[in-house]
Amino acid sequence: MSDSDSKRDLMAIDDVSDELAGLIDWGIDFKHGSDINYDFKPLDGMSIGSIYEKPSTRTRVSFEVGVSKLGGQPLTLLSNDIQLGKSESIADTAAVLSRYLDGITYRCFRHDDAEELAKHATVPVINALSDLHHPCQAAADLMTIAEHGESVNGHIAWVGDGNNVFHDLLLAGVALGHDVSYATPAGFEPDESVMSRARSIAADTGSSISGSNDPVETVSGAGVIYTDIFVSMGEEHVEGKFDAFRGFQVNEELVSHADPDYLFMHCLPAHRGEEVTDAVIDSPNSVVFDQAENRMWAQMSLLTYLCNEAAWHTYRDLG
Ligand code: CP
Ligand code: NVA
16 A cells, blocks of 8 residues: 555565565664563554465464564465456556555566566565575575674585575575575576676675586585575475485585584475474574564564564664
């Protein structure tokens, strides 16, 4: 219901590169609480709708609870239950929902569909995972790394698919001055247009980016090791994809090459025994459940910033 000229969307994390450090600090401050939090209801009177074309545990629950904590009304719109994709276009859906809602989150198969929804909506649209980007995950991940402060070295190593989660981790990581290395099997490298944006941000922040097909080289000395499932939602039909990742499991042998105080990260859900072993994901180095919790706090910061920016600044000044 906002003025379309001034509304801002979050399609990828580099849409908020300039404010990313502040958005993360806000999430950390809010998480660790102050008396202000209980009375701070920047979404009071607002309704935020969330469309899901794919399953979700973390994104759905963290948005529903986070919107409620901020005083707003969350609505979850499962694709089977709405007209979108059946008898109504994305453009018409965007126009209609903008008459009821103050913000829309959208988990979709095709990133172009998220862009289309954002183009036709007059309220902020947040990408809640597309085939190309997962910006809310990256905000929570960089928040989790920031919570560890100087105790973790700034080298983030990715092992696995050059996918949606990696794209935003890379964009956010270099925006905040981290060095990022990645190892993917040949043919599963990150998207070239995302790489080009990341290189441009890294040139400004002084971060380095390096890619290879060698997990050991990639994790050597790393402060963070991150992996994700090998076959993402919607890719189950890609012939032979799983087999291409032989040798890319994060296990005790691989992590022995990292900094001893490394953090193990995973967006979850994890396929234990495939991309990561129980010994690693259940080790004291693992922060996967902190990441899951931080989805909510980071999204609360993003929602406030995108739907009520004046209140976001007010909290920063008070916090
Ligand atoms: N990490 C993540 O987005 O989890 P869900 O698919 O459960 O939302
Ligand atoms: N890359 C995974 C992330 C799930 C949160 C997928 O897209 O299925």
